[in-house]
Amino acid sequence: MDFSEFHNWVYKEYRIDLNAYKPEQLNRRIGSLMSRVGISSLADYKKLLMSNKEERDKFIDFITINVTEFFRNTELFMELEKILKEYFRLNSRIKIWSAACSIGCEPYSLAMILNEINPRINAKILATDIDMNILRRAKEGEYLPSEMKNVTENFKKKYFKDINGKFLIDTKLxxxxxxxxxxxxxxxxxxxxxxxxxxxVVIYFKKEIKDEIFQKFSDSLKKGGMLFVGATESIYNYKDFGLEKVSTFIYKKI
Structure with a gap:
């Protein structure tokens, strides 16, 4: 079995399209997983995933790249907050999508920002991810001290409960x-x-897949709505998607 066959099997079995990822990075990640369990062939690794739920969950979690933290690149979230304050002068309600939300740090960060802008704000946040195990953890909203490094002491007291050394997110959020x-x-x-x-997230995808995703994001935005991307994901051809640059990593639909 080669990587192409393995990718096709993963799609058929788990509905995850590995052919959309940059192959060099992806196959290195798969090879790293295999070496951790002492397996050298993809055929044997496939058998392991079919028979061992724990390893299967590790595979899906590792491949779908669940790396996140509260207010990741804090200065960019501060910039977003300024822009949202202006946005609310013209809009009384807001609908947000946190895509590929992982364990929930990002949507909860957004909820904290919105509450700071206006505690009575009419806001709905859709938070999505491909990994159901990760989503279950996100729904619980429970975090370790090591995951709270960018959360200020004020926000910890205001939006979390410290229960047995873990931080539980506020029910309002x-x-x-x-x-x-x-x-x-x-x-x-x-x-x-x-x-x-x-x-x-999109940095792991091939260019054509990345462009398709940006176009779909643009199509999903209201006119004047914004797209906020990661600190390594500048969209150089943003005009192709009907967007204009508002800030370094924030774009607005024209």
Whole structure:
């Protein structure tokens, strides 16, 4: 079995399209997983994934790249907050999509920002990810001290409960967010978003897939709605997607 056959099997079995990822990076990640369990052939690794749920969950988690933190690149979130304050002068309600939300740090960061802008704000946040195990953890909203490094002491006291050394997110913030499974490559996108946040994800995809995703994001935004991407994901051809640059990593639909 070669990597192409393995990718096709993963798609058929788990509905994850590995052919959309940059092959060099992806295959290195798969090879790293195999070496961790002492397996050298893809055929044997396939057998392991079919028979061992724990290894299967590790594979899906590792491949779908669940790296996140609260207020990742804090200065960019501060810039977003300034822009949202201006946006709310013209809009009384807001619909946000946190795409590829991982364990929930990003949508909860957005909820904190919105609450700081206006505690009575009419906001709905859709938070999606391809990994159901990760989404279950996001819904719980429970975090270790090591995952709280960018959260200020004020925000810890205001938005979290310290329970036995773990931090539990405030129920009001939870109520603002709807967590849902979604595949950026294969699934239909909802419409009429004021803000879409998708950070540090599309860098792993091939250029043609990346461009398709940016176009779908643009189609899903209201006119004047914004797209916030990661600190390594400048969109150089943003005009091709009907966007204009608002800030270094924030774009607005024209």
């Amino acid at each position: 939870k109520s603002m967010i709807n967590f849902k499974k979604h595949d950026l490559i294969l699934d239909i996108y909802e419409k009429d978003f004021d803000l879409i946040v998708c950070r540090n």
